Amino acid sequence: MTTHAPQTAPHTARSVTPSVTLPASLDEAVAALTEMPAAVPVAGGTDLMAAVNRGRLRPAGLVGLGRINEIRGWQYQDGHALLGAGLTHARMGRPDFAALIPALAAASRVAGPPQIRNAGTLGGNVVSAAPTGDSLPVLAALEADLVVVGPLGSRELPVSHLLAGRDMLAPGELVAFVRVPLLHAPQVFLKATGRTGPARATASVAVVLDPARRGVRCAVGAIAPMPLRPLEAEQWIASLIDWDGERGLAPEALTAFGEYVGAACVPDPQGDEPLPPGVLHLRRTVAALARRALGRALS
Ligand SMILES: Cc1cc2nc3c(=O)[nH]c(=O)nc-3n(C[C@H](O)[C@H](O)[C@H](O)COP(=O)(O)OP(=O)(O)OC[C@H]3O[C@@H](n4cnc5c(N)ncnc54)[C@H](O)[C@@H]3O)c2cc1C
Structure with a gap:
């Protein structure tokens, strides 16, 4: 005879409705969070409620930030x-x-x-x-x-x-x-996604000109846990720009900047191994975004 373990309800945890506080100022919000350390702040809820719905988060309390006009x-x-x-x-x-x-x-x-x-x-x-x-x-x-x-x-x-x-x-x-x-100068953000329509980035690039410091600042998103700054590529390209003149660059220089950024942010593997095709594609995507972003910022 086969015996079975007694069946239990799939969700035996007690479901607790979180308390919701809606402060009208930052001070009230900080006070509410201090009073109830297990509560979490919620703004638009687009990330937080997705985590709650997936069962990854079960906050004991919510402090809503939506009524705080000062922010x-x-x-x-x-x-x-x-x-x-x-x-x-x-x-x-x-x-x-x-x-x-x-x-x-x-x-x-x-x-x-x-x-x-x-x-x-x-x-x-x-x-x-x-x-x-x-x-x-x-x-x-x-x-x-x-x-x-x-x-x-x-x-x-x-x-x-x-x-x-x-x-x-x-x-x-x-x-x-x-x-x-406030830099009062051109800045560009470009994003690559795997499909048409709204989607998460597979790679993104922000390029910002800072004429007062004669600098180009670039950050690459979505390809690492946090944005990457290709500092050497930034300094090299900034040194080629005529900051007091037209601020234009030859197409070859833009292409070289893109490749510099791509290689810095998607580096070669250790040893003599070639870049796997997917990684090579990512490097080319980053290079194309960086080239285009800088070209638009300078045009
Ligand atoms: C279908 C879908 C598509 C999306 N697409 C994109 C996309 O293309 N690009 C993109 O960037 N994002 C995207 N997102 C993610 C999301 O919309 C953003 O990250 C959004 O900016 C989160 O803001 P929120 O106000 O909704 O945060 P919430 O969900 O309210 O909070 C997120 C986290 O931040 C904390 N928090 C919120 N405000 C504060 C504060 N002032 N101080 C301290 N902690 C705080 C919360 O406690 C929580 O941990 C997408 C989300 C969904 C569901």
């Missing part, structure tokens, strides 16, 4: 824009924002389908830190900083530190603003 716009401060973490992709994609930070507007316009862009926020994109986060290479190229508020006050940290996991948010801390330098 839904931007202000000017010492040659910088202080962008509220609650700015949606849809808002950043509008022409007035594009006149301010063109590459971030371009990235926002392709960050998923319209319903995601209407809800998803800058702060959520940064804190989720997905390799395919479209704002991330732009913020890396702009060398943006985060303004974080928490129970001990506020502090600033480079976006790259958070993305590299070197400077994690402490309990009760929130990203309040992203501080971005």
Whole structure:
């Protein structure tokens, strides 16, 4: 006779409805998170609720950030824009924002389908830190900083530190603003996807000109856990630009820049092994994006 273990219900865990708090200010949000350390902040919910729906996250409480007006716009401060973490992709994609930070507007316009862009926020994109986060290479190229508020006050940290996991948010801390330098010069964001229509990037490139520092800054997204900066390629190409003149470059120089960026970000394997076809394709994609992005920025 075969015996069977007694059948149990597939989900025996007690389902608990999370408490939801809707603060109207950053101070109230920090207080709510401090009072209930097991609660998590939620902005647009496009990443967080997907994790909840997949059963990967079961927060005991939610602190909604959607009613905090002070983080839904931007202000000017010492040659910088202080962008509220609650700015949606849809808002950043509008022409007035594009006149301010063109590459971030371009990235926002392709960050998923319209319903995601209407809800998803800058702060959520940064804190989720997905390799395919479209704002991330732009913020890396702009060398943006985060303004974080928490129970001990506020502090600033480079976006790259958070993305590299070197400077994690402490309990009760929130990203309040992203501080971005206003460069008043062309900047371009380009994204490659595996298909037509809205999709996650297989590779993306942001190129930013910084005429005051006679610099070109470039960041490559989606091909590594965090955006990559090809610093030598940036310095080399910046040295070829006539910053006081036309700022144009010969097509050969643009092609060489693309190849430099591609080889720096998708390096050769160790030893004499040839690049596998998929990796070679990725390197060529990165090279093409970098060449085109710089060409558009200089044209
Ligand atoms: C179908 C689909 C397609 C998508 N396509 C793209 C795409 O093409 N490109 C792209 O970049 N992204 C894409 N996304 C991802 C997502 O929309 C973005 O990452 C979005 O910007 C997340 O913002 P949110 O406000 O929805 O974050 P939420 O989901 O609310 O939060 C995400 C995380 O950040 C934390 N958080 C949010 N705000 C703060 C804050 N101010 N301080 C501290 N922590 C905070 C939350 O606790 C959570 O851990 C897609 C998502 C979906 C579901």
